[in-house]
Amino acid sequence: MQIKLPFSRRREVTPETWTVCPSCESQIFNRQLERNLRVCPTCGHHFRMGIGQRIELMLDDGSFVEHDAGLDSGDPLGFHDQKPYVDRLEAARIKTGLREAAVWGIGSIEGQRVAIGLFDFHFMGGSMGSVVGEKLARCFEAALVERIPAIVVSASGGARMQEGTLSLLQLAKTTAPLVRLDAAGIPFISILTDPTTGGVLASFASLGDVILAEPKALIGFAGARVASGTVGEELPEGFQSAESLLEHGFVDDIVPRSELRPTLSRLLRLLPVAAADDGLQTTGDTRGWGPIGVLSGMAERFGTAVSETIGIEVEQPPADGSGPASRRPREDER
Numbered sequence: 534m535q536i537k538l539p540f541s542r543r544r545e546v547t548p549e550t551w552t553v554c555p556s557c558e559s560q561i562f563n564r565q566l567e568r569n570l571r572v573c574p575t576c577g578h579h580f581r582m583g584i585g586q587r588i589e590l591m592l593d594d595g596s597f598v599e600h601d602a603g604l605d606s607g608d609p610l611g612f613h614d615q616k617p618y619v620d621r622l623e624a625a626r627i628k629t630g631l632r633e634a635a636v637w638g639i640g641s642i643e644g645q646r647v648a649i650g651l652f653d654f655h656f657m658g659g660s661m662g663s664v665v666g667e668k669l670a671r672c673f674e675a676a677l678v679e680r681i682p683a684i685v686v687s688a689s690g691g692a693r694m695q696e697g698t699l700s701l702l703q704l705a706k707t708t709a710p711l712v713r714l715d716a717a718g719i720p721f722i723s724i725l726t727d728p729t730t731g732g733v734l735a736s737f738a739s740l741g742d743v744i745l746a747e748p749k750a751l752i753g754f755a756g757a758r759v760a761s762g763t764v765g766e767e768l769p770e771g772f773q774s775a776e777s778l779l780e781h782g783f784v785d786d787i788v789p790r791s792e793l794r795p796t797l798s799r800l801l802r803l804l805p806v807a808a809a810d811d812g813l814q815t816t817g818d819t820r821g822w823g824p825i826g827v828l829s830g831m832a833e834r835f836g837t838a839v840s841e842t843i844g845i846e847v848e849q850p851p852a853d854g855s856g857p858a859s860r861r862p863r864e865d866e867r
């Protein structure tokens with residue numbers, strides 16, 4: 534059933550209003566900005582984009598069908614800061630016309646069906662609470678059941694602090710189905726837009742088979758000042774930009790908005806879903822790697838310092854290449 538999306542309406546734009554580009558300071562008429570996919574015509578600065586506009590940009594006309602639109606956040610902790618959480622939710626709903634910070638559904642890109650999740654940063658900073666996590670997990674599970682690729686467009690400040698530790702649970706909830714997608718040979722394309730930070734980056738968003746980013750997008754776990762303070766070092770300027778992450782291999786490509794749809798279409802053709810009976814596991818149970826596997830692999834490479842830190846016993850290979858593996862004595866045992 535085709536759902537009339539309240540958020541697919543373009544925002545009303547009064548022609549005489551204009552926006553100043555934060556990057557080059559040129560004045561752009563709003564109508565021109567909307568026509569130009571919210572990209573500054575002078576310097577190419579990518580302004581943030583709502584979910585409805587993203588759907589129009591990326592998907593075939595009228596192909597998107599939203600799922601689980603009725604999921605609503607509760608307030609399990611009865612959380613108050615300056616305002617009660619329920620009031621913040623209500624204000625965000627009125628401001629954006631959305632029920633939550635993310636939407637998921639099934640649509641197509643040049644005729645290729647995909648399960649797609651999209652964030653709107655304007656809804657409480659695109660923060661991931663129980664409902665956002667649930668929607669994304671269902672998006673990935675639908676991709677697994679239907680054997681179609683999954684795509685998520687992230688724009689988020691991270692976990693939703695108003696749901697406390699329940700928000701942190703979403704990191705595991707959104708990550709676990711991706712292991713199953715991977716084992717089943719179903720591609721996941723992660724698109725990082727400005728900003729993608731915190732628990733969203735620290736979970737599913739950095740697990741794409743292909744990770745794309747929009748130009749100049751801010752991508753990082755913690756803020757630059759916190760990151761710099763934690764490692765006790767001056768960090769290079771722009772180290773959390775999409776460009777820096779491309780240079781260091783975290784991001785696979787930076788795709789300007791006008792190129793996003795053709796790029797996705799090409800990627801989807803290049804990354805076909807594996808046939809269901811080609812022997813790939815549909816569950817992650819027998820995989821050679823996983824979060825623990827990665828950690829113990831690191832411990833093997835870096836030795837006892839790491840294995841002690843993460844509490845995993847690792848047998849060291851024999852130094853002379855013969856005899857049974859023996860643990861290297863720790864400093865205090867020598």
Ligand SMILES: [Zn+2]
Pocket residue numbers: 554555556557558559573574575576577578
């Ligand atoms: Zn500009």
